[in-house]
Each structure stands twice: as structure tokens, then as C-alpha cells.
Amino acid sequence: MKKAVIVFLITLAVIACNQSTDLTYTEDIAPILYKNCTSCHRSGGAAPFSLTTYAQVNRKKNTILGVTQSGLMPPWPADRNYSHFIGERYLTDAAKQKIKDWIEGGAPEGDTSLLPELPQYDTYSYIGKPDTTVWFDSILISGNSRDKFFIATLPITLSEKKYVRAMEFLPNENNLVHHMNGRLLNYEPDKKANILNGQRILNLEVAESEYVAQFNALQLTNDDGTRPSQINSAANYLPGVQAQLYPEGIGGFTMNKKSILIADDIHFGPIPQDKWDHSRVNIFFSNTPPKRPINEVMLGTNGASKIIPPLVIPPGKITKHASFLKIPEDISILTINPHMHLLGKSFKAYALTPSQDSIRLISIPKWDFRWQYFYTFPKMLKIPAGSVIYVEAEFDNTAENQNNPYNPPQEIRERYEFGGAGMRTTDEMLQFIITWLPYQEGDEDVSLEVE
Ligand code: HEC
Numbered sequence: 341m342k343k344a345v346i347v348f349l350i351t352l353a354v355i356a357c358n359q360s361t362d363l364t365y366t367e368d369i370a371p372i373l374y375k376n377c378t379s380c381h382r383s384g385g386a387a388p389f390s391l392t393t394y395a396q397v398n399r400k401k402n403t404i405l406g407v408t409q410s411g412l413m414p415p416w417p418a419d420r421n422y423s424h425f426i427g428e429r430y431l432t433d434a435a436k437q438k439i440k441d442w443i444e445g446g447a448p449e450g451d452t453s454l455l456p457e458l459p460q461y462d463t464y465s466y467i468g469k470p471d472t473t474v475w476f477d478s479i480l481i482s483g484n485s486r487d488k489f490f491i492a493t494l495p496i497t498l499s500e501k502k503y504v505r506a507m508e509f510l511p512n513e514n515n516l517v518h519h520m521n522g523r524l525l526n527y528e529p530d531k532k533a534n535i536l537n538g539q540r541i542l543n544l545e546v547a548e549s550e551y552v553a554q555f556n557a558l559q560l561t562n563d564d565g566t567r568p569s570q571i572n573s574a575a576n577y578l579p580g581v582q583a584q585l586y587p588e589g590i591g592g593f594t595m596n597k598k599s600i601l602i603a604d605d606i607h608f609g610p611i612p613q614d615k616w617d618h619s620r621v622n623i624f625f626s627n628t629p630p631k632r633p634i635n636e637v638m639l640g641t642n643g644a645s646k647i648i649p650p651l652v653i654p655p656g657k658i659t660k661h662a663s664f665l666k667i668p669e670d671i672s673i674l675t676i677n678p679h680m681h682l683l684g685k686s687f688k689a690y691a692l693t694p695s696q697d698s699i700r701l702i703s704i705p706k707w708d709f710r711w712q713y714f715y716t717f718p719k720m721l722k723i724p725a726g727s728v729i730y731v732e733a734e735f736d737n738t739a740e741n742q743n744n745p746y747n748p749p750q751e752i753r754e755r756y757e758f759g760g761a762g763m764r765t766t767d768e769m770l771q772f773i774i775t776w777l778p779y780q781e782g783d784e785d786v787s788l789e790v791e
Contacts, residue, residue: 363442364450365394371456372435373397376414379580384463386579392458394449405443408436415580415711422703425715426789427582466582467508470622476603477540481516483613489544489765490608493558494601494621495535505592505626507575507601508583511619518607519712520619522575526596531562535598544605544765560600572636573677573773574601575621576714583622584714585790586674590777592630595623607765632777634674639663639731640770641754647770653683653737655749661770663731667691670779672720674788676701678731679771682709682743683752685734689772694726701729709743714775720783723776731772 363369373381373391381391391397397404407413414429431439442448476494507524511517527535538559546554562568571593575583584591601621608617639645645665653659678687684707691699702715723729737749745766746752755767777783 361441361445361448363438363445364448364454365397365442366450366452366455368438368450369397369442370394372431372438374456374459376429376431376435378458379461380414382458382461385461394452398447398449401443401447405440408439415708416713417704417706417708417711418713418715419703419705423700424718426718427716464510465508465622467506467585467622468624470508471625472623474601474621474623476619476621478616478618479541479606479608481608481611481615481617483611483615485610485612487518487610487765488608489605490603491542491544491555491558491605492603492619493538493540493560494603495538496595496599496601497535498595498597498599501597502595503592503626503629504574504595504623506583506585506624508622508624509575509577509603509619510622511577511617516608516611516615516617517577517619518579518609518710520575520577520603520606521573522577522601522603522621524571524574524593524595525560525568525600525602526571526594527562527568527598527600529597531564531566531568532598533563535600538600558602560602571595573714573775578711578713581713584675584716585624586634586788587786587790589631590674590786590788591632591634592626593633594629634775634777637665637774637776639665639729639772639774643771647754651735651754651768651770653735653752653768655746655751656738658685658734658736658738660732660734662733663770663772665729667723667727667729668725670725671723671776672779672783672786673701673717673723673774673776674720675714675716675775677712677714677771677773677775678702678704678733679712679769679773680707680709680733680735681765681768682745683735683737683741683768684709685736685741687734688732689730691723691727691729693724699723699727716788719788720777720786722779722784729772729774731770733770735768735770 377391380387381389383390408431416429420428420430474494474496476492479490479492481488509520509522539557542554542558637644640647640663645663647661647663649661651661680687687704687707689701691701737752739747739749752768754769
């Protein structure tokens with residue numbers, strides 16, 4: 341009897357101890373969440389639910405504990421011990437510990453008068469006041485709880501040829517759009533009579549036999565069937581990621597009087613009920629021509645270097661592939677973008693100089709299809725002439741890969757049938773896009789941060 345009482349008392353003491361913490365939401369936790377989470381987790385934000393009030397945070401505390409301790413949130417798949425980029429999202433060890441101790445200590449709210457002010461968020465642009473805004477046609481996203489992929493086109497007519505400093509894509513329901521990659525087709529005035537004739541939307545779930553006809557119905561070529569010139573990555577979107585804006589004088593492009601922005605592709609996450617997406621594009625013009633227009637080179641699928649061994653992934657297997665490219669001149673790298681689909685497992689890229697020094701670019705130990713950032717270096721990164729850039733990637737086509745689109749697994753490969761256009765998510769790709777400038781003396785000291 342006595343023993344039982346003691347055990348009971350000890351248990352009580354342990355519970356009491358577990359539930360007591362000096363940490364409070366208003367003083368200790370809100371500042372961490374405002375800094376690291378609420379840019380996405382707010383009403384109108386990129387995440388599916390808000391974490392801007394104590395009640396919301398308290399309701400979700402168990403999942404918050406899980407995702408903050410595992411590193412899943414805030415989302416930043418690149419290894420910060422390997423290389424650094426602008427806008428890295430991470431919690432310090434101290435912040436992680438605070439969240440843990442606070443939740444395990446009973447998650448008390450504290451003195452509400454001490455709650456700091458929620459940061460101000462502008463819903464209509466993250467980077468300033470646009471010169472003009474244009475809208476994609478609305479897209480109906482059916483509520484069958486499956487991922488949706490579309491190609492969408494947006495014909496744009498300007499009064500004259502203009503210089504563009506940045507193009508910003510913003511979905512109206514931004515927690516619906518999971519990513520968008522936009523390239524701009526620039527038409528010469530006499531090469532295409534009408535840019536408005538084509539279809540505006542291609543649902544990528546279309547049967548394979550109809551795909552080519554549907555793609556052609558977008559009418560993207562010049563009237564004589566040739567291809568117009570194109571600006572790759574004119575606008576890209578990922579939840580919580582700002583449009584690419586470099587310091588004045590770097591980047592930017594020319595936009596002809598007639599152009600079509602093609603979202604190739606746009607990915608919507610699963611939803612249980614039908615909804616319409618109506619996405620906009622903010623355009624920021626510049627009066628001066630781009631001083632140092634940026635170049636892009638792509639390794640891998642459809643790119644400048646082949647994949648070794650070829651990207652064919654047998655069912656039930658984990659495979660390794662590489663790609664490499666020699667850089668003939670001194671270049672300065674600004675931004676990099678690794679790209680794979682659902683079977684991606686890990687990704688690494690680095691350069692080896694002619695003297696065999698290695699320059700780290702990026703390592704993503706645990707690939708996450710959902711977070712395909714464009715990673716911008718804090719300062720331009722010089723790669724000397726004669727260096728070789730290496731990409732190494734692993735793909736997981738086993739049933740253990742939760743993102744495997746097939747059950748049981750099937751052979752998955754990259755496909756060239758459609759000239760590479762509109763490759764499906766259920767096919768595989770391995771790409772590494774590098775945005776670069778010809779090197780100029782002192783580039784390595786040029787900061788790419790824009791306030
Ligand atoms: C870049 C935008 C962004 C930031 C920053 C961000 N989240 Fe998220 N979060 C999301 C999105 C989007 C989802 C939905 C998951 C998905 O679609 O894959 C999500 C999901 C979650 C979930 C649910 C996970 C699950 O398994 O159900 C929790 C909990 C969460 N976030 C907490 C946080 C916390 C805490 C922070 C800050 C430490 C944070 N998030 C920062 C975008 C973000």
C-alpha cells in the first residue's frame with residue numbers, strides 16, 4: 341500500500357515537472373514562429389493552415405513538435421553544412437529546443453500583452469509595386485484529392501518592346517499551387533500574326549495518344565513552324581519563394597511586343613473539393629537594357645550533357661546516375677536549380693577545377709519533390725575556365741519510396757517522345773540548371789542579396 345502511494349506521488353511529481361515550463365507562447369514561441377513560419381502559415385499564405393494565433397498553434401502543437409524536430413519545417417532540403425544560399429530557412433538548435441520544451445511543458449500562452457506584432461505581409465507582391473499585372477485564364481482544379489499538372493499559356497501584348505527586371509507569378513489560392521516553371525516565348529513582329537489563337541490550358545493527365553495534338557493546339561510556334569526565341573525561367577514559383585530579383589544591373593531580359601508566357605508545368609496539390617485557380621503575373625520593367633544579362637546552362641535531361649548511365653530505373657531498384665560538363669571560360673554562378681521528379685532520392689553537385697580543387701555547389705541528402713528551390717549564392721561564385729561540373733543523383737524506384745507513382749513499381753525512365761516538352765511527373769528527369777555570367781574581375785565580392 342505504502343509503496344503504491346510513493347509510486348503515485350513520484351508519478352505526480354514527474355507529471356508536474358513535465359508540465360511546468362517558464363517558456364510562454366507570447367514571449368518565447370511567437371517570435372520564433374513569426375520569423376520562420378508565418379510567412380507561409382497565415383491567411384492567404386502558401387501553407388494550408390495558419391499559425392498566427394495561440395489557438396491555432398496550440399491545436400497543432402503535436403505535429404509542430406514532430407516537423408520542427410525532424411527538420412521537415414521550415415522546408416529547406418539543401419544541406420547547410422555543404423554550402424550556403426540566400427534565404428536559408430532553418431531553426432537554430434536553441435529555437436528547436438525552446439519549441440520542444442514549451443510543448444512538452446504544456447504549451448502555456450503567457451501574458452497576452454507581451455505578444456509581439458505580427459509581421460506585415462503584402463498579398464499582391466513580395467518584391468514591390470509592379471508596373472503591370474496580367475492574369476492566366478482560370479483553371480478548374482477538380483476535387484478528387486490527387487495532384488494535378490497543367491501546361492498553361494498567357495499571351496501578353498505590350499505597346500512596345502520593353503526591358504524586364506523581374507516577373508513574379510502569384511496564385512490567388514496560393515496554398516493550391518505547388519510549383520510553376522515559366523518560360524517566355526518572344527515573337528518577332530512579322531513571325532506570328534496572332535498570339536491569341538491557341539488553347540490556353542493542357543491538362544497533363546491527357547491520354548498519351550492525344551498529347552501531341554493537344555500540345556500543338558497551344559499554337560506556340562511561329563506561323564512558319566519554327567520556334568521563337570525563349571527566356572528560360574522567366575518566372576518560377578514555389579510556396580513561400582520570392583520571385584528572382586538580382587541587384588540592379590544584373591539579370592533582366594527583353595520582352596517583345598508579342599510574347600507568350602508558358603507555365604510548363606504548373607502543379608496543384610490534392611484538394612477534396614473543386615476550386616478555381618486564377619493566377620497572376622506581376623511584371624517589373626526597367627528603363628535600361630540589362631547590363632549583364634544572365635545565361636542559363638542545363639546539365640542532364642534535354643540539356644548540354646548526357647546522363648550516365650542513361651536514366652532508366654528498373655522496378656524495385658535504387659540507381660545512381662551522373663552528368664558532367666566542362667566549363668570553357670571563367671564564369672560567375674548566381675543561382676542553381678536541381679530538378680528531379682518523384683523517384684529522386686539524393687542530389688549533389690560540385691565543380692572540380694583544373695588543379696583538382698573542388699568547389700561545393702549543393703547537396704540535397706534527402707530529395708523532396710515538393711521543395712525545388714532556385715538556390716542563389718550569397719555572392720557570385722567563380723568557376724575557373726577548364727573546370728568540370730559534376731552532378732550525382734540517386735533514384736529510388738522501390739515500393740518503400742512513398743512518392744512512387746506506381747504500386748507495384750514499374751520501370752520509369754526519361755522520355756524524349758515529345759521533344760522533351762511537357763514530360764510527365766510520372767516520368768523521370770535529372771536536370772541541373774545553372775544561371776551564370778561571364779566572369780568579371782571582383783565578381784566574387786559582389787553580393788546577390790537585394791534588400
Ligand atoms: C516556405 C513555406 C513554409 C514555411 C516557411 C513553413 N511551412 Fe509548414 N508547411 C508549408 C506547406 C506548403 C505545408 C503543407 C505540406 C505540403 O503541402 O507538403 C506545410 C505543412 C506544415 C505542417 C503539417 C505537416 C503535416 O505532416 O501535416 C506543420 C505542422 C507545419 N507546416 C509547421 C511549420 C512550422 C512550425 C514552421 C516554422 C518553423 C513552418 N511550418 C514553416 C509551408 C511552409
